[in-house]
Amino acid sequence: MAATTIKDISNPDTYKGLYSFHKYWGKKPTESITFFIQNYTESTDIVLDPFLGSGLISRECLSKRRRFIGIDVNPHSIEHTNFLLDLPEASLFRDALKSIEINIKQKINDTYHTSDGKIGSHYLWSGKNLSKIWFKPEIGRSKVEIDPSRFDLENFNSFTQYKIRNIRDATFFTNSRINSSSQMSIYDLFTSRALHNIDLILDEIKLLPDTLKRAFLLTLTSSSGQMSSMVFAITNRGKTKQQTSNKIEVGSWVIGYWRPELHFEINVWNCFESRANKLYKALLNINTHKYLQHESINALLENKQGAAILNGDCLSIMKTIPEKTIKLICTDPPHGDRIPYLELSEMWNSILNEEVYFEREIVISNAKERNKKKDEYIRQMKLLISQSDRILTNDGMFLMYFNARDKQSWRFLEVLESSSDLKFVGTFPMEYSANSVVQDNRKGGLKTDCVLVFAKKEASIKFQQKLNKISGWSTSLPKANSASQSLIR
Template sequence: MCRAQEQYRFIPFILYQFVNCILPIRRPVVAKVHSPIYLMHRYFARRPHNLFQALISHYTKETEIILDPFLGGGVTVVEGLGLGRKVIGVDINPMAVIITELQVARIVLKELIREYMRIISEVEKEISHFYKTECTCEEPQLSWVEHSEICECPHCGKLLVLSRINKVGKGKYECPCGSVFNPNTKRRAKTIPVRVKCTCGRIRDASEEDIKNFQIYEDKSNFEKELSRYELDFPNEKIPLGKKSAEVINKGYLKYSDLFTNRNLLAFAYIFKKIRELPANAKNGEYPVRYALELALSSCLMEGSKLSHIKNGTVVKAGHHFWIPNISAEANVIRLFKNRFGKILKGKEMSERIIGKRYRRAYNFSDLRYATCLLLNKSSSSLSEIPDKSVDAIITDPPYGGNVNYLELSNFWTVWLKEDFSLNSGIIDNKDETTIDFYQNKDVKDYEKSLEYIFSECNRVLKDKRWLVLTFNNKDEKVWDALFSATERSGFYLHEDGMLHQPPIKAYMTTLHQRAKGCAFGDFILSFRKKEA
C-alpha cells in the first residue's frame, strides 16, 4: 500500500484520487500459450492473454472502461470482460471485429452442436467421395495429398518432379544433369500428387488412382459440371498487388480462387452453401449459429489452400505471407472443418465460463451505462462516438511498423465472408491502415503520422492522469523513433519506469513471425501517462 493509500484509507473513496497511486507495472509475466478462446479462429500476432490480464488488473478496477484502438485478435476485450471491466474495441480491419465478437458473444451451444451435426452428416454424404483413396482400412479417405511442381530443367530441357530430385539450397534444386536451378522464377508450374496420407494414418506414395481422382476435378469441364450440379459459387476477386501478394501474383496466381485446388474449392463452396441455409438471426440476441459455423470454416481456408505444406506428416498452414511452396499440401476440407469445430466448441465453452453474462453488447457509448462491450469497425483516428475524458485506461498492441500486413492477409478470409458480414467486394480498404508498406506508398513518416492521429484521439477520450499502455516490438530504431514522436506530440509522456521487457511465449519462439526481419524476441511494455493540461 502506498503512502497516499495509507493516509486516506478511512476516507470515502470518492475523496481519494486512487489513480495518483498507480505506478507502471514492473514485473514481466511468464507468457502462456493461447487459451481455447483464441484457437477458434486464426488471427495474426496475438499477444499472451495472461500478460493482458496482468495489465488490465494493474491499471484498472472493476466496471472501469478500457479502450483498445488496435483491437486485432481481441485479447484486451476478452480479458477485460473476463475481469469485469467495460471494453471498447476499435479496428479498421473487419476481421478483428468479427473474430472478437465470436470470442465474447453468447451462443446456444446445444443449437450449435445440433446444426453442426446435421450439416456435417449432409456434407459427408454428398462430397466425401472427393477424397476417396485406396487403403486396407475400413473407410479409406484422404487426410492430405502432397503435390510437387513439375519444372523443366533450363539446361537439359528434361521435365522434373521437384520432390524426386535433390534440393541443394533455399529454392534451389539439382537436376540429374548436374545443373542447379531455381524453379521459383517460372510462372505457375503444373503439379502432380506425389504422396498421400489416409485418415487411418498410413502415408504412402500417390497411386495412379490418386492421380486420376485429382485430375478429374482439375479438368475444367468436370469442375464446371460439379459447380452446376451442386449450384455452387466461390470468390472470383482478383488479388490486389501488395507486399505479401506480389510473389504469388508474379507466379501467375491472380485470383484468390487460384490459391486452391479445384477439389478443395468445391468442398469449401459446398460447406459454405450448407451453412448459409441456416437463419442469419438468433433468438434473444444470442450469437447466430450460422455465423459461428461460417467462421469455423473460414478459419480452415489457409490450411486448406495451396499455401500450406507437409511437415512431419502434418499439414502446416502458411505464416504471415502469401507463399506457395514448390511442394505443397492439399488437406481434406471435411476433416479440417471437423477439427476446427471442436476448437470452436471448446472456445465457446470457455468463453461462457469466464465471460458469460458479463457480455452485454453496446451499440453506442451511452449504452455502456448498462452494457459492457462496444466494438467499432473503423479507424481510430476519429473516435467521435466516444466523449472527452470518458475512458479509464487504454491498453493496446499497435502495428509494429510493417511487420504484419493485417489487411492484405485478411482479404483471404473476407472475400469468402462478404455475403453475411456486409463487406462489399470483400477487399478491405487500406487507405487508413497504420503501416509501412512500399506498395501502399507509406513510409515511416506516414506510419508516425497515423499513430499521432490515433494517439491524439486516445488522449482526448482518456481521463486525466490515466495511462496509455502498449506492447511493442521492432528492431528498427526509426520505427521506435516514430512511436515515441507520435506519443509525445499527442500529449503523452513515457514514465521514467515505464519500459519493461516482456519475454515471448516459449512455445512460439520458433514461429516465422518471431523469426521475421525487424522482429525482436519478446515485447516491451510501455506505460505512457497523459500530460497535465
C-alpha cells in the same frame, strides 16, 4: 479466478482452449493486459483498444465488469470479437455440426474418392504433378500411401472449370514480403476442388441462426489455411542434427501467401471437422455468457456495462469519444511494416464476404500500389497519441505494445515532447506466449515486444513507483528510439 500478478506478466501461459481456436498474427499474452485492467481500472470504467486485432482483451474487460470499446479496420477482427462476446452453447454447436455433417460430408468425400473407393485425406503435389495420395486405414493409425491413378487425376481435373458462388473476389497487392501479387486471385490459393467444397460448407452455414453462423464462419476461416495449396510438405527433418529422415510430414500455413512447390492438398471436410471439434471442446470448458453489446459509443456511455465493437478508421472514431472518458487504453498497433494485417486477412475476409477499406489502415506496406509510406504512418501514429491524450481521464493510462528495429519507426513518440499531457512512465519486455514459426526461424526475427506505459502528467509519478517491480522494468525508452531520448531526460 485468481488475480493476475506481476510475476505472471514475465511468465505468460501458452494459448489454449478458446484463445487458441483462431490464428491471428497480432495475438499477445493476456497476462499483462489483465494485470493492468485489474489494478488500474475499477468497475464500469471504460477500456479502449483502437487496434482490436484478435479481440481477446474484450472478454478480459467484460468479465471484470469494465466497459469496453474496440475498433479495427479489419472486418475479420470485428467478427472474431463479436464471436468471443456471444459464444454459442456447446450442445447447440455440436448439434449444428452434426446436421452439417449429415448434409454434406459424403458429398465432399465423394470428390476425394480414389479408384478403389477409398477416401483420400492428403494429396501430395510437386508443382502441378500429383505424386502421392494418403488415406486413413480401417484399422490402426498409420496412414496408407498410394500412387495416383488416371482416375484420381480425372477426378481432380473435373473441377478445373469450377466458379465460386459464396466467396467474393479477393483483392491482393504486389508485396514480396508476403509473396502476394496484384494479379493473384483466390484460385491461386486453393484448388478448384477445395473451393467447390468450401462452397458446400458455406451453403450450410448460411442457413444457421446468427450466433451459430458466426461461429461456423470463423471455424471455416480458421481451417482455411490447411485447406489451401499453401500447406508445406516438410522434408529432411532433423538435418541440423545430422539425423536426416526421408519421411515427408504435413506442415502448416505460415505468414504470407507462400505456395511451395512441394505441398499438400488436404481433404476439406477433415480440416473443417477438426477445427470445429477443437472449438466444441473449448466451449465445453468456458463460460458462454452473452455479453451486452451496443451499436454506438453514445449507447455505451449511457449504460454501466457492455461493449461497443466498431469497424472503421480508429482516428475518425476516436474523435467522436468525449474528452476525459477513457480510463485505460491498451493497444497493439501495426509495428511499422512488420506484418500487413489487412493484406494477410484478405483470404478470410473474402470467405466472410466482408468489404475491406485498405486505404484506412495505419500501416507501412511494401506493396507499392498502396502507397503506405513511413512518413504517413508516423503522422497518423502521432495523431493517435494526441487523441489518446484528449480522451483519457486525468488518472488514465495508455499501454502500447510496440517494437521496431529501425529508429525512424519510433519517431511518432516525438509528439510527447510538445503539446501532449501524456508522459512516458516506463517500459518492460513482453515475451510471446505462443511459439511462432516466424519468430523462431526468421533471421533477425523479434522475440519480444516493448510494453510502453504512458500516463497523464499528474499520475505518472504514482504509476512509476508502483510498476518498478515488473521484471525488466526501465524508465528509459528502448535503444532503437535514440532519436527521442530527450523525452526521458
